[in-house]
Amino acid sequence: MTSLDYAWDEPILPPFIMLTVKGAGSSEIVCSMNDFQDIKQLYYENFIYIAAAYTFSGLQEPNVRPVTSNKDAAYAELVLDVSPKTQRVILKKKEPGKRSQLWRMMGTGMLCHEGSSVPHNPHKPSPRSVDSCMILDIAGLAAVTDNRYEPLMLRKP
Numbered sequence: 001m002t003s004l005d006y007a008w009d010e011p012i013l014p015p016f017i018m019l020t021v022k023g024a025g026s027s028e029i030v031c032s033m034n035d036f037q038d039i040k041q042l043y044y045e046n047f048i049y050i051a052a053a054y055t056f057s058g059l060q061e062p063n064v065r066p067v068t069s070n071k072d073a074a075y076a077e078l079v080l081d082v083s084p085k086t087q088r089v090i091l092k093k094k095e096p097g098k099r100s101q102l103w104r105m106m107g108t109g110m111l112c113h114e115g116s117s118v119p120h121n122p123h124k125p126s127p128r129s130v131d132s133c134m135i136l137d138i139a140g141l142a143a144v145t146d147n148r149y150e151p152l153m154l155r156k157p
Helices: none
Strands: 016-021 027-032 078-082 089-093 103-105 111-113 134-138 152-155
Antiparallel strands (some): 103 111
């Protein structure tokens, strides 16, 4: 927990402060500075993009062979997206806030796809169950051992 000394800007006004978390699902609360209660909490979702790092900066790590010689691909900003028709996981240009490109790390370590989950009210603390989402997985049944590639897909946990 962090604390910070604060001198009230307007000492003649009532001692209330409004706290807001901005984002896709904004949340705000009004707190009395005379009776600050721990039961008042801000809730927000912390979604992530799963990005092909080389496609964002154009820079690569030393001793790593370039993925492509195409300079356009080096700045394409590609992230994992899910096609709504086929449910296949593909690389697509990042579109901020596009639900089919958003992922959430579950407490179990699985990556849950936000776009295939029912949207929920971020103002309410309702932890989503693992069973109600689709997770990122490989299409094959086992790890690849014969130098073949397996496509990524969504699957129930």
